[in-house]
Amino acid sequence: MDAPDQIFVLLKHAVVSWFPTPVQPWISAVLSIGAILAVYPMIFALTTVIERKALGRIQNRPGPNRVGPAGFLQFAADGIKSLTKEDIVPRAADSVVHFLAPLVVVVPPLLALAVLPVGRNMVALDLPETGLLFFLMVGTAVELGVFMAGWSSHNKYSLLGAMRAIAQLLSYELPLLLSTVSVVMLTGSLSLNAIIGHQSEVHAGVLLGWNVFTPWGAAGAVLFFIAALAEANRSPFDLPEAESEIVAGYFTEYSGFKFALFFLGEYLGLFAVSGLGITLFLGGWLPPLTVLSWVPSWLWFFGKLAVLMGIFIWLRGTLPRLRMDQLMRFAWQFLLPMSLINLLVAALWQYSTPWPHLLRWLPAAILFGIPYLLYHRAFLRQHPPRTYRYAS
Amino acid sequence: MLGGGILHGLAVTAKNFVGSFTDPERLVTLGYPEERAPAKENARQFPFLVFDGADPQAGLRCVACQICEKECPPQCILIVKSKTKKPDHLGKPQFFPATFDIDLSVCMSCQICVEVCPFDAIKMDQEFELATNDRFEGLLRHRDQLARPNAHFQKLHPTDAAAIDARRAEELAKAAAAATAAAAAPRKPAPESPPAA
Amino acid sequence: MPPEPVLSLAFAIVAGLVLGGSVAAVSCRNRVHAGLFLAVALVGLALVFLRMGAEFLGFIQILVYVGAVAVLIVFAILLTRGSDSAHERRSNAPGIGIGLAVLLWGVLAWGILHRSPGAIATPSPPPSMAVRDLGERLLREELLPLQTVGLLLTAALIGAALIALPEPGISPRPSGSHGSAGTETPPSSPT
Numbered sequence: 092m093d094a095p096d097q098i099f100v101l102l103k104h105a106v107v108s109w110f111p112t113p114v115q116p117w118i119s120a121v122l123s124i125g126a127i128l129a130v131y132p133m134i135f136a137l138t139t140v141i142e143r144k145a146l147g148r149i150q151n152r153p154g155p156n157r158v159g160p161a162g163f164l165q166f167a168a169d170g171i172k173s174l175t176k177e178d179i180v181p182r183a184a185d186s187v188v189h190f191l192a193p194l195v196v197v198v199p200p201l202l203a204l205a206v207l208p209v210g211r212n213m214v215a216l217d218l219p220e221t222g223l224l225f226f227l228m229v230g231t232a233v234e235l236g237v238f239m240a241g242w243s244s245h246n247k248y249s250l251l252g253a254m255r256a257i258a259q260l261l262s263y264e265l266p267l268l269l270s271t272v273s274v275v276m277l278t279g280s281l282s283l284n285a286i287i288g289h290q291s292e293v294h295a296g297v298l299l300g301w302n303v304f305t306p307w308g309a310a311g312a313v314l315f316f317i318a319a320l321a322e323a324n325r326s327p328f329d330l331p332e333a334e335s336e337i338v339a340g341y342f343t344e345y346s347g348f349k350f351a352l353f354f355l356g357e358y359l360g361l362f363a364v365s366g367l368g369i370t371l372f373l374g375g376w377l378p379p380l381t382v383l384s385w386v387p388s389w390l391w392f393f394g395k396l397a398v399l400m401g402i403f404i405w406l407r408g409t410l411p412r413l414r415m416d417q418l419m420r421f422a423w424q425f426l427l428p429m430s431l432i433n434l435l436v437a438a439l440w441q442y443s444t445p446w447p448h449l450l451r452w453l454p455a456a457i458l459f460g461i462p463y464l465l466y467h468r469a470f471l472r473q474h475p476p477r478t479y480r481y482a483s
Numbered sequence: 484m485l486g487g488g489i490l491h492g493l494a495v496t497a498k499n500f501v502g503s504f505t506d507p508e509r510l511v512t513l514g515y516p517e518e519r520a521p522a523k524e525n526a527r528q529f530p531f532l533v534f535d536g537a538d539p540q541a542g543l544r545c546v547a548c549q550i551c552e553k554e555c556p557p558q559c560i561l562i563v564k565s566k567t568k569k570p571d572h573l574g575k576p577q578f579f580p581a582t583f584d585i586d587l588s589v590c591m592s593c594q595i596c597v598e599v600c601p602f603d604a605i606k607m608d609q610e611f612e613l614a615t616n617d618r619f620e621g622l623l624r625h626r627d628q629l630a631r632p633n634a635h636f637q638k639l640h641p642t643d644a645a646a647i648d649a650r651r652a653e654e655l656a657k658a659a660a661a662a663t664a665a666a667a668a669p670r671k672p673a674p675e676s677p678p679a680a
Numbered sequence: 681m682p683p684e685p686v687l688s689l690a691f692a693i694v695a696g697l698v699l700g701g702s703v704a705a706v707s708c709r710n711r712v713h714a715g716l717f718l719a720v721a722l723v724g725l726a727l728v729f730l731r732m733g734a735e736f737l738g739f740i741q742i743l744v745y746v747g748a749v750a751v752l753i754v755f756a757i758l759l760t761r762g763s764d765s766a767h768e769r770r771s772n773a774p775g776i777g778i779g780l781a782v783l784l785w786g787v788l789a790w791g792i793l794h795r796s797p798g799a800i801a802t803p804s805p806p807p808s809m810a811v812r813d814l815g816e817r818l819l820r821e822e823l824l825p826l827q828t829v830g831l832l833l834t835a836a837l838i839g840a841a842l843i844a845l846p847e848p849g850i851s852p853r854p855s856g857s858h859g860s861a862g863t864e865t866p867p868s869s870p871t
Contacts, residue, residue, distance in 0.1 A: 220736065224743070225735075228743040228747070231742070231747020231751075232746060234751045235751055238754055238758075239716065257755050261748070405496060408500075410489065410492065463485065
């Protein structure tokens with residue numbers, strides 16, 4: 092039908108069909124795994140360069156501009172450097188756990204990326220029953236890896252970083268899970284393909300029914316991406332590796348390629364959780380308008396991923412790091428109640444289907460608006476507007 | 484508004500981001516080895532010896548008076564006075580440094596040697612790319628390496644150089660006038676050249 | 681799915697993972713290692729669920745037990761003095777533990793063999809483990825037990841929050857009241 096859309100699917104079928112039938116499932120799996128292992132680290136490499144350049148521009152400096160055209164081969168130089176550096180294991184470290192920790196951090200995001208549908212018919216591992224659950228299950232394994240890294244290094248900064256990381260990951264997992272639950276409630280399925288399919292109905296002739304265009308979807312997306320930033324240890328939630336406080340957090344004692352693996356794992360986790368957010372709220376590989384459906388579906392997915400990365404870089408360049416108690420308070424006193432309210436809003440949305448469209452927004456506006464105003468008042472009471480006696 | 488501060492901050496950084504592309508005033512970074520900031524006249528790094536004319540040996544202004552060696556706070560200058568004399572720019576026979584070494588690894592760029600030199604023979608250079616793989620010999624500059632033509636000084640510090648050149652020309656003219664006067668009245672002793680004004 | 685032999689290679693690997701992890705978890709001198717081996721054993725159990733076609737249970741097993749319980753266990757070991765256990769003594773009475781384990785195993789084995797003698801030889805089609813069926817059973821037939829468990833957990837949560845609250849009379853620390861961060865208690869905010 093439309094070749095550009097299905098080019099990779101057709102290519103894979105062509106390659107697989109060269110092989111005898113008994114090995115075809117294996118070849119198919121190997122091709123899918125190879126694609127994941129090739130594409131996402133490549134995006135990671137590009138993201139690091141673009142992030143450094145963008146952060147530089149935000150600070151009115153050019154950023155890396157030496158290696159390759161306009162500095163875009165900086166990642167190659169970094170990779171070679173980290174590969175050729177000496178791999179140092181502290182004498183006091185628990186060497187086996189120290190060795191395993193980077194693997195435990197890198198493998199789960201790769202597994203999670205396998206279930207994300209990146210285009211029409213393009214999903215490496217389709218779990219029609221439990222796709223979303225698989226993703227969330229795999230995401231929790233990272234905590235153990237972080238703990239292993241921090242504990243085995245036998246270094247106080249590593250341990251502090253690990254403790255911060257675990258506290259943060261456990262606290263923000265709850266809002267993350269709860270904001271995905273609203274999507275599952277409305278879709279009635281844990282399959283990521285079904286969730287995308289549910290968003291493909293057309294409203295008003297042109298606009299596709301992305302979940303983010305509903306009240307619970309919009310609030311859920313905001314909650315989800317805040318929690319996702321925290322889960323991925325991104326600024327402003329980068330306390331576990333706060334370099335101005337605890338050197339490099341849980342991977343202080345890692346050097347060379349293991350350090351690069353932590354870096355890779357962190358970005359892969361960010362891609363995975365952003366990809367999940369795209370799938371759940373931003374329509375996956377669906378175009379926003381029906382007239383744009385001639386653009387290949389995988390371009391939509393990776394374009395949305397690029398936009399999200401841009402926003403995350405922008406946030407990183409803007410926001411200062413939170414303090415630990417602020418972090419905890421934000422998770423337990425703001426995100427968690429709000430995501431519970433979001434569940435209620437989602438349920439009301441589901442049961443008010445026959446209502447006129449604008450009327451359905453009303454309960455959501457009330458349910459979100461009142462807590463928002465209450466939070467605003469509480470915040471103002473705790474932090475009254477600053478007055479400066481001497482500065483302007 | 485709760486969260487309004489975040490939006491405000493995002494607006495600020497966005498302004499910076501866009502501004503760094505559109506406004507050259509914002510992006511002040513220079514790509515150093517290829518692009519260089521214009522040299523400041525008063526910048527100084529390490530001392531060099533000034534010579535006049537084409538021959539660094541004959542035109543060296545230094546008379547090996549060793550004031551700078553004595554004044555140098557970190558004691559980085561080593562001067563050995565010559566046994567013979569050579570004529571200075573006025574034609575007077577003067578000693579000259581047989582050895583003039585400056586250890587740049589010790590020098591602290593204080594410019595005291597320049598302040599105390601009565602002969603305008605030592606001045607501050609602006610060369611700063613002095614990296615070497617030998618910290619003993621590589622940073623020990625000898626007389627012939629230190630000698631730079633007056634044109635170099637004029638280029639680095641045009642204001643100072645112009646004043647000094649004018650004064651030296653004046654001295655030269657006076658000396659020439661005295662010489663012609665002495666030639667006219669050979670009995671009288673030649674007057675001492677006045678000290679530098 | 682074609683019928684598999686009971687002792688296939690995959691089963692041997694999974695069983696080895698569970699058994700090895702469990703044995704290591706109880707015999708390890710280093711408590712953090714023991715906790716990590718426990719996580720390995722729990723992953724193995726999840727793989728057992730997956731092999732039996734219970735995807736949901738397997739994933740939930742990892743999500744809850746590895747992602748939360750095992751992490752909390754090692755975290756608790758870390759926060760107490762337990763992680764520094766070079767001179768840890770062995771258990772006083774290992775016989776009691778071994779005896780209990782054997783007893784439990786015996787009861788389970790007897791129960792399985794007694795209840796369905798033919799179940800191992802000819803596996804019947806497993807009950808539906810589809811997520812929708814599970815949900816409907818939980819929220820229709822098993823609603824009362826579910827709500828009871830929920831109430832119990834809420835009570836436990838409130839109790840934990842009460843314990844974490846600063847005691848009246850003792851002024852809370854001026855700053856950084858996040859000592860119990862990470863456990864399921866909201867941070868005690870000085871009001």
